[in-house]
Amino acid sequence: MNTAAFVVIAIFTLLGALAAATLPRLIHAALSLVVGFVGLAAFYILLGAEFVGLVQIFVYVGAVAVLIVFTILLTRREATERDPFNWLGAIVALAVFGGLLWTISHSDFVWQAHVPNQDLTVRRIGDALMTAYIWPLLCVGVLLTAAMIGALILVYEEK
Amino acid sequence: MSLGLILIASSGLFSIGLLAALSRRHAIFMLIGIELMLAAANLNFVAFWRFGPPSPNPHGALFAIFSIAIAAAEAAVGLALVIAVYRHYRTTSVDRMTQLKG
Numbered sequence: 001m002n003t004a005a006f007v008v009i010a011i012f013t014l015l016g017a018l019a020a021a022t023l024p025r026l027i028h029a030a031l032s033l034v035v036g037f038v039g040l041a042a043f044y045i046l047l048g049a050e051f052v053g054l055v056q057i058f059v060y061v062g063a064v065a066v067l068i069v070f071t072i073l074l075t076r077r078e079a080t081e082r083d084p085f086n087w088l089g090a091i092v093a094l095a096v097f098g099g100l101l102w103t104i105s106h107s108d109f110v111w112q113a114h115v116p117n118q119d120l121t122v123r124r125i126g127d128a129l130m131t132a133y134i135w136p137l138l139c140v141g142v143l144l145t146a147a148m149i150g151a152l153i154l155v156y157e158e159k
Numbered sequence: 160m161s162l163g164l165i166l167i168a169s170s171g172l173f174s175i176g177l178l179a180a181l182s183r184r185h186a187i188f189m190l191i192g193i194e195l196m197l198a199a200a201n202l203n204f205v206a207f208w209r210f211g212p213p214s215p216n217p218h219g220a221l222f223a224i225f226s227i228a229i230a231a232a233e234a235a236v237g238l239a240l241v242i243a244v245y246r247h248y249r250t251t252s253v254d255r256m257t258q259l260k261g
Contacts, residue, residue: 003160006160021192030191033191060198088181133225143229150236
């Protein structure tokens with residue numbers, strides 16, 4: 001874990017997210033979002049949580065970003081999908097960012113030296129999921145089933 | 160490389176997501192912003208797990224995994240809503256969806 005890799009990945013991710021938020025054409029924004037998510041997965045791998053990084057790529061890049069592209073395909077209005085930009089939202093976002101920066105710079109414990117943590121192996125994740133996290137695992141299963149059925153009902157067309 | 164730098168990066172990502180959710184009129188753009196905010200919160204969880212005290216259970220990383228799963232479910236339902244509303248209104252601009260206004 002060194003600072004150079006962190007800076008490169010941070011610039012990559014934040015530029016991708018900024019492009020996703022400000023580009024006028026929707027399909028360009030959706031593809032920049034993919035870049036941002038891949039950068040975020042690189043963040044997770046840099047922090048030592050490799051499994052979370054891979055889950056991020058599988059789920060966010062492989063499912064959520066593809067879903068967004070499909071929905072853009074299904075809701076096309078005109079050939080050029082340009083969207084006007086509202087500057088009041090930019091002012092609010094900058095104010096929130098300034099407040100968070102002030103909070104981080106005024107807290108002491110986040111700037112201390114790095115404390116090495118244990119490795120996150122798949123065996124530890126499996127053990128934790130089957131012992132301490134068994135209830136959340138079953139609930140997430142039920143939630144995903146309900147979300148799938150709900151999404152199908154929402155777009156079902158009565159003929 | 161300390162916790163503070165990662166928190167600055169994740170708060171920057173959160174602000175960019177807030178920017179996308181507030182300053183756009185297209186429904187899918189607002190969903191993109193919400194997904195970015197969720198991803199920034201996940202980064203916070205993993206960062207605090209990494210720099211916290213060693214514990215037998217990896218709580219922060221597992222919370223992030225469950226949060227990713229729930230974000231996928233929420234994105235699916237949200238996009239289904241966008242498609243269903245588009246069928247009725249023939250537009251995705253949230254300024255024109257005003258039938259529930261008091």
